[in-house]
Every structure is written in structure tokens, then in C-alpha cells.
Amino acid sequence: MKVLLVEDEEQLAGLAQRELEREYGHQVIVASGLRHAEKHLDEQTFDVVAVDILYDPLVTEFDRRRLSQTLRPTDEKLLASGLSVITATLDVEQTPGIVVWTSGDPSRRLHLIFAYEDLGVRAFCSKRSGSGSLEPLHQAIEAAGVQRRYADSILGVYLPGRGSFALSTTLLREQSHRMFWRALALGYHTAEEIADVTPYAKKTVRSAMGKMLDDLRTVDPGVGDTKKPQPELVRYASSNRYFFLDDAVRKLYP
Amino acid sequence: MAEVPRLVLDEELARSTTRKLVGTLESVALVVQAGGIVLTATVDRLTTNGQLFFYILALVHLLAAFGAHKTSGPFARGGPWLALWLGAVVLMPLVMAHLVGAQEYGASPACVQLCAYPSPLLMLLAFYPWWSLRRAHLRPLLEAGILAVVVLEPLLLVLYLHESPGWANYSSVGATALINMSTFIVGKAVGKMCAVAAEAQVMLQNESYQTLFDWLHREVKDRLVLMRQSIDRPDDLREYVDQLEDIVMRGRVRMLLAPERVSLAELFSEQMRTFGKHLSLRAPNIGALTVRRAVAILLDQALADLLTNAVQHGAGPVEVDFEVNDDSIAQLDIIDNGSGFPSSVLDNGTTSLYRLRRTARDLGGDLSHLGRTEGGAHLRLTVPLHPNS
Numbered sequence: 001m002k003v004l005l006v007e008d009e010e011q012l013a014g015l016a017q018r019e020l021e022r023e024y025g026h027q028v029i030v031a032s033g034l035r036h037a038e039k040h041l042d043e044q045t046f047d048v049v050a051v052d053i054l055y056d057p058l059v060t061e062f063d064r065r066r067l068s069q070t071l072r073p074t075d076e077k078l079l080a081s082g083l084s085v086i087t088a089t090l091d092v093e094q095t096p097g098i099v100v101w102t103s104g105d106p107s108r109r110l111h112l113i114f115a116y117e118d119l120g121v122r123a124f125c126s127k128r129s130g131s132g133s134l135e136p137l138h139q140a141i142e143a144a145g146v147q148r149r150y151a152d153s154i155l156g157v158y159l160p161g162r163g164s165f166a167l168s169t170t171l172l173r174e175q176s177h178r179m180f181w182r183a184l185a186l187g188y189h190t191a192e193e194i195a196d197v198t199p200y201a202k203k204t205v206r207s208a209m210g211k212m213l214d215d216l217r218t219v220d221p222g223v224g225d226t227k228k229p230q231p232e233l234v235r236y237a238s239s240n241r242y243f244f245l246d247d248a249v250r251k252l253y254p
Numbered sequence: 255m256a257e258v259p260r261l262v263l264d265e266e267l268a269r270s271t272t273r274k275l276v277g278t279l280e281s282v283a284l285v286v287q288a289g290g291i292v293l294t295a296t297v298d299r300l301t302t303n304g305q306l307f308f309y310i311l312a313l314v315h316l317l318a319a320f321g322a323h324k325t326s327g328p329f330a331r332g333g334p335w336l337a338l339w340l341g342a343v344v345l346m347p348l349v350m351a352h353l354v355g356a357q358e359y360g361a362s363p364a365c366v367q368l369c370a371y372p373s374p375l376l377m378l379l380a381f382y383p384w385w386s387l388r389r390a391h392l393r394p395l396l397e398a399g400i401l402a403v404v405v406l407e408p409l410l411l412v413l414y415l416h417e418s419p420g421w422a423n424y425s426s427v428g429a430t431a432l433i434n435m436s437t438f439i440v441g442k443a444v445g446k447m448c449a450v451a452a453e454a455q456v457m458l459q460n461e462s463y464q465t466l467f468d469w470l471h472r473e474v475k476d477r478l479v480l481m482r483q484s485i486d487r488p489d490d491l492r493e494y495v496d497q498l499e500d501i502v503m504r505g506r507v508r509m510l511l512a513p514e515r516v517s518l519a520e521l522f523s524e525q526m527r528t529f530g531k532h533l534s535l536r537a538p539n540i541g542a543l544t545v546r547r548a549v550a551i552l553l554d555q556a557l558a559d560l561l562t563n564a565v566q567h568g569a570g571p572v573e574v575d576f577e578v579n580d581d582s583i584a585q586l587d588i589i590d591n592g593s594g595f596p597s598s599v600l601d602n603g604t605t606s607l608y609r610l611r612r613t614a615r616d617l618g619g620d621l622s623h624l625g626r627t628e629g630g631a632h633l634r635l636t637v638p639l640h641p642n643s
Contacts, residue, residue: 106510106517113542128527153526153537158519160541162577167542192325202324221581222515222544222639235515 001047001145002027004096006037006085008055012127016134024138033058037085041092048144049089050099050137052127053082053108053115054242062245066186072197073182073245083111083248086119097144099123101137104155110167110243112158117166118252122147126154170215172253176200177212178244184237185244189230209233275448276378277322277330283374284319284327288312294350294368304353329378340400343372347407356415363425365433366408373437376404380441381448401438405431466508473501496531503528507554516550518543522576525557529572532565538576545584549637552613553586556621556635559606560588564631567592583619584637591630597623610635 003026007013010032017028029044031037033055041049062079065071071078082100089098098121102108115121125140136152143150151159160166172178176198183194191205198205213229216236226232237244294300295308318327328335350367351359360366379400409427412419477498484490507524510516519540526537545553557574564572567590575587600607600623611621619637 104520104523106520109517109519109542126523126527153530153535154523157522157526157537157540159539161539161543164541217581220542220544221578222518222546222549224546224640239513239515 001141002029002045003141004029004031004037004040004044004046004049005101006031006033006049006051006082007101008032008052008057016137019134020138020141023134024141026138026141034080034084034088038088041088045092045094046096048097048099048141049085050101050125050141050144051082051085051089053100053102053111055081059242062242066241069187071186073179073186074198078245078247078250079242080247081111081242083115083119083246084251086115086121087248087251090119097123097141097147099125099137099140099144099150100155101125101127101140102155103127104158106239107242109158110240111246112155113160114167114243114249116159118168122149122151124151124155124159126152128154165218167219168253170219171212172249173215174208174211175254176204177208177215178250178253180205180208180212181233181237181244182250184234185241187238189234274330276382277326279378280327280329281319281323283378284315284322286374287371288315288319290368290370291315298354298367299358300353307353329382339375343375344403344407346371347411351411351415359415360408360412360419360423360426363422363429365429366412366426369408369426369430370433370437372404372434376401376434376438377441377444380438381445397438401435404434462512466505470501470505473505474498477501500528511547511550511554514547515544516547518545518550518553518576521550521554522557522574525554525561526574529561529565533561534571535561536571536573538574540576543578545639546641548617549584549639552610552617552619552637553584553635555613556586556610557588559610560633560635563607564588564590564592567595567631578639582639584639586635587632589630589632591628594629594631595623599623607633 003020005013005016005020005028007016007030013030013032017030020026020028029040029046031040037049037051040046058080082102086098086100089096098119100112100115100121100123102112104112104126112124116124123140123144125137140150140152142148171181179198179200180194183197186197188194188197191202191209194200194205195202209229212233213223213226216233217223217225220236223232223236243249289312291308291312295305295312300308321327322330328338346368347366354367358367379397408430412423412427416423477494481491481494481498484494503524507521510520510524519542522537522540526535529535561572561574570591573587573589575589577585579585599605600611600621602608607621614621614635614637617637618641619635621633621635624632624634
């Protein structure tokens with residue numbers, strides 16, 4: 001199969017490219033990030049696109065800008081990720097199969113759920129399979145090529161469980177709530193600060209906090225009920241800031 | 255190589271944090287000042303115009319307090335805005351002396367009129383981040399300068415306004431100085447308490463970091479030395495790579511269990527990675543669920559113990575199932591096709607399963623052994639997600 005592998009870690013990408021070509025007979029083109037991937041997708045056709053979720057150089061640059069406290073939730077560009085590569089892939093006329101190939105860790109967990117629920121990705125493969133072999137990635141590529149489901153046990157646990165509620169009907173359901181989540185994720189924690197950087201009044205921000213906590217508890221029943229929702233929302237937004245500020249999520253849910 | 259992320263606690267962050275702390279108290283300080291002004295307007299001998307002036311001034315302070323609460327006051331804004339506070343404190347004794355008349359100013363031995371007006375300012379200034387942290391050595395000079403102005407200004411006014419000041423005048427000035435200096439010292443003490451609390455937190459964090467760092471450093475370094483020595487022996491090398499991977503995994507889990515809330519998918523993922531090498535596992539979908547630390551530690555221990563058990567008993571395919579019942583009870587099932595074991599194992603105080611059940615019960619849950627007609631073992635662990643459920 002002809003595979004576009006989008007991975008910023010050069011050594012890992014090179015190793016994966018060599019093994020996938022040598023051991024499994026795939027033809028692999030490597031792109032180091034979103035722009036390269038878009039260029040390749042414009043110029044060539046692929047059977048499968050394998051995508052990492054977060055790219056270190058972009059995350060580092062984003063964190064630097066975030067700590068300078070100059071970012072606003074309404075800024076056009078905040079953080080590009082593998083989700084942007086996936087949306088670019090979905091725009092291709094003959095849409096290739098898509099594999100999410102990433103390490104599972106808490107900063108990526110909402111990305112994985114979003115990729116599954118909103119972008120329709122069904123093939124998930126962990127970078128750190130434990131065996132060191134690329135057999136799982138090969139299997140994921142084969143599955144994605146024929147639109148078959150594949151999720152190894154390491155990344156599979158991140159996917160939504162039975163009876164869970166979709167992000168689109170909870171955390172992302174209301175435009176104002178999305179804006180507040182983004183402001184919280186950028187470090188604007190009080191109603192005053194949030195009102196300053198969003199088009200909403202302080203009163204609206206304050207009255208939304210309780211509903212946002214309800215939505216959060218629907219997605220994550222592990223979050224306790226509390227009379228003061230703000231600290232819980234701040235904690236959640238901070239630990240998932242790369243998701244709330246993701247450009248692809250913001251494009252689909254402005 | 256990926257860039258190593260920096261831990262940033264820079265000057266600007268420290269300043270903005272302190273400003274936030276002080277900024278929240280600013281409106282309270284303005285209300286206190288307004289109260290003092292109203293008291294003066296009511297008690298002190300003032301002309302009608304003087305009284306009116308002070309009532310208006312009190313109103314201005316209340317409006318400023320409202321503004322500071324709704325947006326941000328001069329302290330929170332920082333920089334040149336501080337001149338508003340300092341200017342008001344310097345001007346107030348002059349205005350007061352003018353409005354009460356030359357002989358009345360500082361006539362009461364208790365203290366001069368509106369003597370506590372600078373107190374809120376001094377309290378806040380005591381731990382306000384003056385200038386940059388790089389010029390911290392100038393701070394005592396600035397503080398001494400402001401204190402000197404606050405203490406000496408009433409004295410100079412008394413000396414200027416009274417031809418021959420008596421003990422009542424000096425007592426008035428002395429009491430004013432005492433009140434304001436005491437407030438400054440209280441402010442310093444509050445600042446010190448905040449600093450001690452922050453230092454204790456940082457120390458605790460440093461110790462945890464150091465423990466983890468030493469552990470990783472020792473373990474990882476040992477394995478790297480062994481790997482280098484066995485570079486020509488592929489079987490040994492592979493063994494050491496496996497060991498290193500396990501060490502890193504344990505380190506990750508340790509760090510993962512540090513925060514108050516833990517992503518359960520991450521915990522399961524790590525255990526799946528470890529035991530996936532030895533067992534054929536069917537893992538559940540966990541999604542976005544997070545749990546409090548105590549529950550996470552229990553579930554991590556349960557997965558490790560129960561899957562280790564399955565490996566030791568040659569259990570073959572193992573099904574791991576997880577669900578949350580009624581949004582409040584976490585339920586973990588581990589089902590295998592191994593040789594099975596009697597339920598009495600859970601009552602044997604020397605076994606890991608007994609200890610696991612005891613911990614589960616301490617948290618309001620339980621560990622039970624469910625019978626399987628087709629052989630093997632089915633263990634179910636339940637635990638409430640929230641302490642009061």
C-alpha cells in the first residue's frame with residue numbers, strides 16, 4: 001500500500017519507513033508535519049495516511065506563546081495537530097484510510113475520542129506497543145486500507161466506552177461553553193478574565209460554569225459534584241488544553 | 255532529538271501571581287478606607303463643607319472599590335497606576351490639616367485625624383512585588399522611604415501648624431506612626447506566612463521529584479550500562495531492553511498516580527502494554543473517565559495483581575472488562591481460562607488478593623470471586639468513584 005506517514009520525530013519516522021517498506025512491502029512517504037502532509041496530499045494519492053497526534057515543535061512553540069499570555073481564544077491559529085492532518089485527509093476526493101499512530105497519554109486522550117467520534121477514524125495503533133515490532137502498525141494500515149476497525153489494546157482503552165456521551169453533545173455542544181473552555185485552557189481563570197478575552201459578559205460566564213460542570217460530569221462521571229465548579233473546570237481545561245485549543249476542533253466547533 | 259521542555263517560574267509569572275493575590279484584596283482595602291473617611295466626617299470637628307467633602311470622598315472610594323472588584327484597581331494594574339495610591343496617602347494629611355484647621359490637626363493624643371488611612375496601602379505594599387525581582391535589594395530602601403513619608407508627614411505638619419506643640423500633639427503623631435508601622439509589620443508577617451507555605455509546597459515537590467529522579471536515574475542507568483556491555487549478545491540485549499521498558503513504564507505509572515485526578519485509560523493502557531507481552535488480553539474502552547487518586551491506586555494495584563496471577567497460572571486469553579454503574583460505582587472484571595482457585599484465597603491474610611480486598615473495602619468497595627462453570631477465574635472489583643457514594 002502507498003502510505004503517507006506524518007511524524008515529526010525523524011529517527012522514528014525513518015525507522016518505521018524502512019521497516020514498513022522492507023518487511024511489509026508498503027511504499028512509505030514521510031511528512032514531518034501538517035504543511036508537508038498537505039503538500040503530499042495535494043500532489044499524490046495514498047491508500048492510507050498514518051498520523052501522529054501531537055508534534056513536538058508545534059507544541060513547544062505554542063507553549064512559548066501561551067506562557068507569554070498574549071493568546072486569545074478567538075485567535076485564528078493556536079495549535080495545529082494530527083487532527084488537522086486528518087481533516088485535510090478527509091477533504092481529499094478519494095479519501096485514503098486513516099490510522100492514528102501515537103503514544104497514548106493524558107494530553108492526547110480527548111484527541112483520540114474526537115478522532116473516533118467526529119472524524120470517523122477507526123484504526124488506532126500505539127507507537128509503544130511493547131514488542132518494538134511494527135507489526136501492529138502494519139495491521140492497522142491493512143485494516144484502514146479496507147475501512148476495517150483496528151485498535152490495539154493499548155490505544156483501544158482511550159476510545160469511548162459503552163453508553164458514553166459524545167463530546168459534541170457535552171463539552172462542545174454550546175458555542176459559549178466552547179469559548180469558555182478555551183479561555184480556561186489559555187490560563188484565564190476568573191469570570192472577569194474570561195469576559196475580557198471572549199465576546200461574553202461576566203454574568204454569562206458565571207451562569208455557564210454550573211452547566212459546564214454538568215456537561216463535564218456527563219463525559220467523565222469520575223468528576224465529583226461541587227458547589228464551586230470553577231476549580232474543577234480550571235483543572236480539566238489545563239490538563240486538556242492541547243485539545244480545547246486545537247485548530248481542527250476549533251474549526252469544526254467554532 | 256525533541257527539545258526538553260523547560261519548567262518555567264519566571265519573574266513575570268511570579269509578579270502576575272502576586273498582583274493577583276494583592277489585586278483581590280484591593281477593593282476590600284478601598285472599602286476600609288471609605289469607612290475610615292465616613293468616621294472622620296462624623297466624629298471630627300469639620301466645617302459643613304469639610305463634612306460634605308469627606309462624604310463625597312468616601313463615595314469616591316466606594317466607587318473605586320466597586321471598579322476594582324469589577325475590573326482591576328491600581329495594584330492589580332501595577333506600574334504607574336500605583337501613583338494613585340501613593341498620591342492619595344501623601345495628600346490626605348495635607349487635606350485633613352486644611353479642613354480641620356491648624357490648631358485642631360493632631361490635637362487629640364489618640365492619633366491624628368484619619369490616621370489609619372495609609373494602613374490598607376501599607377498592608378498591601380508589604381508583599382507587593384516592587385520593581386523586578388532582579389532589583390530586590392532596592393526593596394528595603396523603597397519600603398523605608400514610604401514608611402518615612404507616612405510617619406514623618408504628620409510630624410512635620412504638626413511642627414509647622416502648631417507654634418509650640420505639646421505632649422498631646424507628639425502623642426498624636428506617635429500613635430499614628432505606631433498604628434501604621436504595626437500594620438506594615440502585620441502585612442510583612444502575612445507575606446512571610448504565604449512565602450513559607452509556598453516554600454513548603456515547593457520543597458515537598460522537590461523531594462518527590464528527587465526521589466523519582468534518583469530512582470529512574472539509578473535503574474535506567476544500570477540497564478544502559480548492561481545494554482552497552484551486551485551489545486554483541488542480542489539475547490541479553492533484548493532482555494535488558496525489556497527490563498528498561500518495564501522500568502520506564504513503572505516510572506510513568508508512578509508519575510501518573512501523583513495528581514489528584516488520574517486518567518483511567520492511561521493506567522489501563524500501561525498495564526495492557528506490560529501484560530500484553532505475556533497474555534492475550536481483551537481490553538475495555540474507558541474513554542475520558544478520570545478517578546480520584548485513591549481509586550486509581552487501587553485499580554492499578556488490582557490490574558497488576560490480578561494479571562500477574564493470570565500469568566502465573568497460565569491463564570491464556572484474559573478478558574478485562576470495566577464499566578461504571580449508576581455513574582458512581584466502578585466495576586472491574588477479570589476473567590481467565592486458567593486453572594482457577596478457591597474463594598477462600600481471598601480470606602487468607604498472606605495473599606495479595608486478601609490485601610486488595612481489604613483496601614477495596616476501606617474505600618467502600620469489595621473484591622469478589624465469582625464462580626465460572628466453564629473453569630478459570632472471574633474476579634470482580636467494585637469501588638465507589640466518589641467518597642460519599
